[in-house]
Amino acid sequence: MEHFSIDGATGRSFELRIEEVDSISEELVRTLIEIDLQTFSESTFSHYTARAFLGNGRVLLLLADGHIIGSCVCMRTWGDPDEVLILSMGIRPGWRGRGLGLSFVQGILHRLSQIGAQAVSLLVSLDNRRAIRVYEETGFSVQEVMDRDSRTGEAFVRMRCSLVDRPELSIVE
Ligand SMILES: CC(C)(COP(=O)(O)OP(=O)(O)OC[C@H]1O[C@@H](n2cnc3c(N)ncnc32)[C@H](O)[C@@H]1OP(=O)(O)O)[C@@H](O)C(=O)NCCC(=O)NCCS
Numbered sequence: 001m002e003h004f005s006i007d008g009a010t011g012r013s014f015e016l017r018i019e020e021v022d023s024i025s026e027e028l029v030r031t032l033i034e035i036d037l038q039t040f041s042e043s044t045f046s047h048y049t050a051r052a053f054l055g056n057g058r059v060l061l062l063l064a065d066g067h068i069i070g071s072c073v074c075m076r077t078w079g080d081p082d083e084v085l086i087l088s089m090g091i092r093p094g095w096r097g098r099g100l101g102l103s104f105v106q107g108i109l110h111r112l113s114q115i116g117a118q119a120v121s122l123l124v125s126l127d128n129r130r131a132i133r134v135y136e137e138t139g140f141s142v143q144e145v146m147d148r149d150s151r152t153g154e155a156f157v158r159m160r161c162s163l164v165d166r167p168e169l170s171i172v173e
Pocket residue numbers: 039087088089090091092095096097098099100101102103123124125128129130131133134137
């Protein structure tokens with residue numbers, strides 16, 4: 001657990017926590033879809049797939065004073081079950097740019113490592129400099145630059161992080 005003070009006159013401090021989802025609710029399904037839509041123009045999840053990932057994947061939440069301010073949806077990869085794919089990870093807009101991304105990703109890697117994952121990979125847009133910076137700072141490196149999506153023109157990079165013999169980095173518990 002970590003305490004975090006937000007900039008501004010109030011000097012208010014928030015209690016940060018990372019929590020793993022252990023039961024599905026309609027509210028959680030809506031929250032997952034909402035955080036995703038606050039970020040990407042195309043939704044990653046339908047109601048159906050959000051439920052499926054909540055039930056059968058691993059979903060980690062970032063909470064500030066008990067309110068969900070970020071989410072990370074993970075699944076095991078088919079080719080190597082010890083490797084986890086981060087399908088989507090995001091923090092609500094008002095909470096971005098304050099260093100929370102770094103704490104969240106460090107906490108996510110710590111949790112995944114505790115449950116036996118040996119590596120984590122993800123795809124991120126080449127233009128998403130902030131996310132790439134967070135991933136690099138937490139031990140990911142670029143494995144491959146993918147071809148541009150012919151439909152959107154967006155280029156993605158595949159990043160990967162080994163969790164084997166990794167120095168302890170966790171901040172938020
Ligand atoms: C990506 C995300 C989780 C990062 O979290 P965050 O709390 O906003 O990031 P941080 O405040 O920790 O900033 C991370 C770093 O990026 C840097 N940064 C911020 N904006 C940047 C920009 N436009 N270009 C380059 N670097 C930038 C910061 O200076 C910081 O680097 P530092 O630690 O060396 O100072 C968050 O911005 C988010 O939810 N974005 C939308 C969803 C998303 O893009 N998800 C990732 C794709 S799956």
